[in-house]
Amino acid sequence: MTDDPIDRTGLAPRFWETKPLSRMTRKEWEALCDGCGKCCLNKLEDEDSGEVALTRVACRLFDDTTCRCAQYETRHRYVPECITLTVKNIEKNLYWLPETCAYKLLWNGQPLYDWHPLISGTAQSVHDAGVSMQYRTLSEADMSEDDWEDHVIEEPT
Template sequence: MTKFAPRFWEKKPLEKLSEAEWEALCDGCGKCCLNKLEDEDSGEVALTRVACRLLDDQTCRCAHYENRHQFIPECIVLRPENLDTHAYWMPQTCAYRLLWQGKPLPGWHPLISGDPNSVHSAGVSVQGMTVSEFDTPEEDWEDYIIEEPI
């Protein structure tokens, strides 16, 4: 595991983070890999329990993270330079979104707790609660909307 400066995310702007620091901000909740519905009128985004086919619902990680675009070309690669256009798609508890909004990381975040499983222990991840996009027709996704934050 890479060693980071204590609370580096509070000392550096997002655009100055190293690749490893940027990746370490991910709490491993898996919510970014849930299919979302956007209200055409309000622009409001709702998370569903319908998971991307690449999400491992037990680890809450992408099963093919490094080459996910070969399978899911539309998968968003979140970067500091595109947060203005993509952060609203991210879950309310997402570290990237929180820091972009000037908010602190929650106490259950693995960078604060020191425990990579704290996101699951806190009940904030999608561990064991998703349904497959293969088994769930898109017209039924509204039936699987979840309230945030979970």
């Protein structure tokens, strides 16, 4: 991906190190997304243990070339259950967020990785680091939910 759909221009340098998540503007919040695409993967949760397994089966709106939602602004029209992550609901959603997720890292007081676009200056860095799901997914539109467990993967980190 050469073009970054997230506008990171005009943001204060390293704002995430001095500004709490609860005080970020929408633009700052959106800029935290590294574009890995792992949050768009379907997960399987064990009802007994609560353990969450990641699959390579992506939401039908996920574009694995760009690692972005093809209908981000209107996604709820097509996928009503898609979660809009906010500072108000992040704590209850931490369990399924990727380990490399900037929102999760910052919530837990950890720094962003060097490959994060806010640090590297390029959206391509997440793909070059091998952390993204670029070209690694199957669409949920092409398979039955019963087959998802055949596609459980380890998170690329």
